Amino acid sequence: MKSLCQLPLLELRKKLGAKKLSPQELWAECQKAIAEKDGKIHAFLTHILQLQLPAEWQKTELKGIPFAVKDNLSTANLLTTAGSQILKGYRPPYTATVVERLQKAGGVILGKTNCDAFAFGASGENSGYGPTHNPYDLSRVPGGSSSGSAAAVAAGMAVFALGTDTGGSIRQPAAFCGVVGLKPTYGRCSRWGLIAMGSSFDVPGPLTRTVADAAFLLGLMAGYDKRDATSSQTPVENYLAALNGSSVRGLRVGLVEEFFQHGLQPEIKKAVMRVADVLANNGAKLVRVHLPHLEEALAVYYVLVPAEISSNMARYDGIRFGWQSKRGKTAAAVTAFSRAEGFEMEVKRRILTGTYVLSAGYYDAYYLQASRVRTLVIRDFQELFNKVDVLLGPTTPTTAFKLGEKTADPVAMYLSDIFTVPANVAGLPAISLPFGRDQKNLPIGVQLIGNRFQEGEILRVAHFLENYAC
Amino acid sequence: MFCGCSAQHFRQPANTHLCPTCLGLPGSLPVPNQRAIEMTVLMALAVKAKINRRFFFERKNYFYPDLPKGYQISQHISPIGEGGTVPVLLGGKYVAVALHDIHLEEDTAKLEHHGDEVWIDFNRSGVPLVEVVTQPVLHSAAAAKAYVKRIQQLVRWLRISDADMEKGSMRLEANISLATRPSDGEEIELPSYRVEVKNLNSFRFLEKAINYEIERQKKIWQNGKQPVQETRGFDAQQGVTFGQRRKEVAKDYRYFPDPDIPPLELTSSAIARLRKQLPRLPWEEEKMWQERYGLDWQLSQTLVANDKAREFWQMLVPWIKNRDQAQKIAKLIVNKPDRWQGKKPAKFWQEWQKGQNERLGGAKLAEIVSQVIVEETKAVADYRRGKISALGYLVGQVQRLARGKADPREAQQLLQQELTNNG
The missing domain is CATH 1.10.10.410 (Arc Repressor Mutant, subunit A)
Incomplete structure (x- = not known):
């Protein structure tokens, strides 16, 4: 029998509403699952034992349902390390907007999940607190950087989890762990409290068991926040209601040719083609399209993101919070030693790259040029969305790889982001949906990318496809 | 500038006006202060600077304990105001001091040195700071002093700040370099170095520091050497400047647009609205009294510069019938404050007129x-x-x-x- 916390959020919500289940029982189930499984999976960095139910939880939307939060989202008085040693012991005095909104809606934080330090990575192996393991095969990575969030949902330790996506950090681990991962449009969900990686790319979003769960949660999380100047005033739709009676008749689906050329694992290609067939058989129109600047999009990403990182990481100076080195007699030396000791290797790598591309004499050739190419990529997508309603492709080139397989080769690791990065470069919404398994029985993820603020559209199509997934 | 904390930081208990943003906590974000932007535009309009309708904020990256984020949000390539001039009275003539730009940024925290320790008060961190930068057009300490006084007057006039140097709400930095006097009609050729004297907190110190630097640099030139480019501090007690850090290599601040703040646009109607708010400016008012009543420049400047005198004067203006009366009244207000302070204008006027009619014989x-x-x-x-x-x-x-x-x-x-x- 399925454990309670392996049921979809909306089903649990119904049971709680009908008093067929109490939040205490559900909480106890999650605790049991964590006690049994997390010793091997290591999805949680901090986990809360005592349930503190919100007042009048019966009247709330989430009715006391427990959820896991990626450790780069600030939570008041609760350890928030972003997976890095430099923030060991840091308890923020405030809570990220998306977390706060879910708490106000009656959700209860179950714990903080492991991630690559500062979300820099695609495997979880860059965490300063040891890697998370894939629940489907413990010798494999869960993907990253929202590693613990994906693994916690996949292993039935949490009903749903929050992640953040800068270049695929929600979708790629969702694909590796067989769960749904939604990356909203840039600006759809507030970044207030999200520990910045690439500020013009970062987006928080949900990892869930079903598409409907994701639609429901987005409705609770999304919307303008006056504390984030980049958050959008575009009205929030009723995403859940939009799923009802969804049909794909007449839908124009773009298949990006370039997505099938990059060392794509055959079973993943097969899964994507199967999705295409399902859509075509149900009256959708398939259109073969091109994304001429796909490779450049990855290059743009690995110039602009480190540039923003190098500046975003400057606040970790060992003075006000986090790790403070015992060495060093002057303020400058304390800062230098604290950073040398506290930052993980990948963090240092990106700070160096970013500092280089912003330096006098290189700024024009790298940062400025990459910003221009970013505009080209955005234009590419704008043209595509004149012809199609959604884009279909794989989420990842391969299924979950082995721990240690790519750690020696950063470029190979960076390439595993190639299908997810373009949506971040252009700020578009995208969803990864589990769709079958490969020969090793590892989950495969397919990806739908929509036009700006068209979350409703990709959720509707993904919801339709869910019935054909197994 | 980018959060909601109070901008009052003078004589406040240390670290009491704080929030995640001005402390630079992870995950905090800056949201620009509309009022501060409007005030900067007002300032730029007052000096007839070119307003950059589309502007953005940039990050100036460097490490210092008073800079919590490791970067200062400032403006580099799109300052709110570019160019413009400030009319300053020098030797009986109006001289237009040319500006380079007017930009908006956030202030840093304040460091306090206690023996071996440095304490940091973050109350000032994130307070809006308008930087007004001149072109290299000031040729004496007296000119520099007249200029900064004018800026203080303007900032108070427009109610942007109390511009009180004691409170640190106005601070001065002078860049000084020496060049040979050009022959008539030729442009000055700027030397390839400049010495920046930082944190001057009074007009008098500015004047002293500049004069000290002129002498110091003159001696170096006379010894056949060129002064080095550097930042210097000013020791108010000794009246001397001292070396702080050398800037032989220009510092690389790695400016780039702040991704947390979208580019901003000033609409024509917003600018028009601010232009309407612009009062008659101090130099316009000085000229007005000069032209209407023949007041001399010094008298009209002093009259306008002193808030109380100006207010009293303005209340008498409707009764003044001719130039002779105006000049006498203006002189009296400026030179003999005890004759009018604390008096009602109507009463004062009555008495004064009576006194005028009484002829001694x-x-x-x-x-x-x-x-x-x-x-x-x-x-x-x-x-x-x-x-x-x-x-x-x-x-x-x-x-x-x-x-x-x-x-x-x-x-x-x-x-x-x-x-x-x-x-």
């Missing part, structure tokens, strides 16, 4: 004339030796004792009479 005037002759022995002797101009001086002395109420012609006649009779 007859016995009373004769008495004063005698007193002057007794006291001013030297002038009397001069006159008697045939130095006619001494008479004017003596008339002046009579007027002084008569508080200006003597009839000048009668006074002169009486003096001449007395001096001849009793020769």
Whole structure:
């Protein structure tokens, strides 16, 4: 029998509403699952034992349902390390907007999940607190950087989890762990409290068991926040209601040719083609399209993101919070030693790259040029969305790889982001949906990318496809 | 500038006006302060700078304990205002001091040195800071002083800040370099170095520091060397500048647009609305009194610069009938504050008019004339030796004792009479 916390959020919500289940029982189930499984999976960095139910939880939307939060989202008085040693012991005095909104809606934080330090990575192996393991095969990575969030949902330790996506950090681990991962449009969900990686790319979003769960949660999380100047005033739709009676008749689906050329694992290609067939058989129109600047999009990403990182990481100076080195007699030396000791290797790598591309004499050739190419990529997508309603492709080139397989080769690791990065470069919404398994029985993820603020559209199509997934 | 914390930081308990944003906590974000932007636009409009309708904020990256984020949000390539001029009175003439730009940024925290320790007060961190940068057009300490005084006046006039140097709400930085005086009609060729003197907290110190630097740099040049580019501090007690850090290699601040703040756009209607808010400016008002009443430049400047005097003057203006009255009143307000302070304008005016109509003559005037002759022995002797101009001086002395109420012609006649009779 399925454990309670392996049921979809909306089903649990119904049971709680009908008093067929109490939040205490559900909480106890999650605790049991964590006690049994997390010793091997290591999805949680901090986990809360005592349930503190919100007042009048019966009247709330989430009715006391427990959820896991990626450790780069600030939570008041609760350890928030972003997976890095430099923030060991840091308890923020405030809570990220998306977390706060879910708490106000009656959700209860179950714990903080492991991630690559500062979300820099695609495997979880860059965490300063040891890697998370894939629940489907413990010798494999869960993907990253929202590693613990994906693994916690996949292993039935949490009903749903929050992640953040800068270049695929929600979708790629969702694909590796067989769960749904939604990356909203840039600006759809507030970044207030999200520990910045690439500020013009970062987006928080949900990892869930079903598409409907994701639609429901987005409705609770999304919307303008006056504390984030980049958050959008575009009205929030009723995403859940939009799923009802969804049909794909007449839908124009773009298949990006370039997505099938990059060392794509055959079973993943097969899964994507199967999705295409399902859509075509149900009256959708398939259109073969091109994304001429796909490779450049990855290059743009690995110039602009480190540039923003190098500046975003400057606040970790060992003075006000986090790790403070015992060495060093002057303020400058304390800062230098604290950073040398506290930052993980990948963090240092990106700070160096970013500092280089912003330096006098290189700024024009790298940062400025990459910003221009970013505009080209955005234009590419704008043209595509004149012809199609959604884009279909794989989420990842391969299924979950082995721990240690790519750690020696950063470029190979960076390439595993190639299908997810373009949506971040252009700020578009995208969803990864589990769709079958490969020969090793590892989950495969397919990806739908929509036009700006068209979350409703990709959720509707993904919801339709869910019935054909197994 | 980018959060909601109070901008008051003078004599506040340390670290009491804090939030995640001005402390630079992970995950915090800046949201630009609309009022601060509007005030900067107002300032730029006042000096007729070009307004950058589309502008953005940039990050200036460097490490320092007073800079919590490791970067300062500032403006580099799209300052709110570019160019513009500030009319300053120098040697009786209006000189337009050319500006480079006016930009908006956030202030840093304040460091306090306690023995070996440095304490950081973050109350000031994130307070809006407008930086007004001139072109290299000021050629003396006096000119620099006149210019910064004018800026202070303007900032107060526009109610942007109290611009109080004691509170740190106005701070001065001078860049000084020495060049050979060009021959007539030729442009000054700027030397390839400049010395920046930072954190000058009074007009007097600015003047002293500049004069000190001019002498210091002159000596270096006279020894056949060129001064080095550097940042210097000013020791107010010794009256000297001292080296802080050398800038042989230009510092690389790695400016780039702040991704947390979308580019901003000022609409024409917003600019028009601010332009309407712009009051008559100090130099316009000075000129107005000069033209209307023939006040001399110094008098009109002093009158306008002093808030209380100006207010009192403005209340009297409707009653003033002619230039003569205006000049007398203006002089009195500027030179004899005790004659009007604490008085109601109407009452003051009444008394003043009465005083004006009262002419001293007859016995009373004769008495004063005698007193002057007794006291001013030297002038009397001069006159008697045939130095006619001494008479004017003596008339002046009579007027002084008569508080200006003597009839000048009668006074002169009486003096001449007395001096001849009793020769």
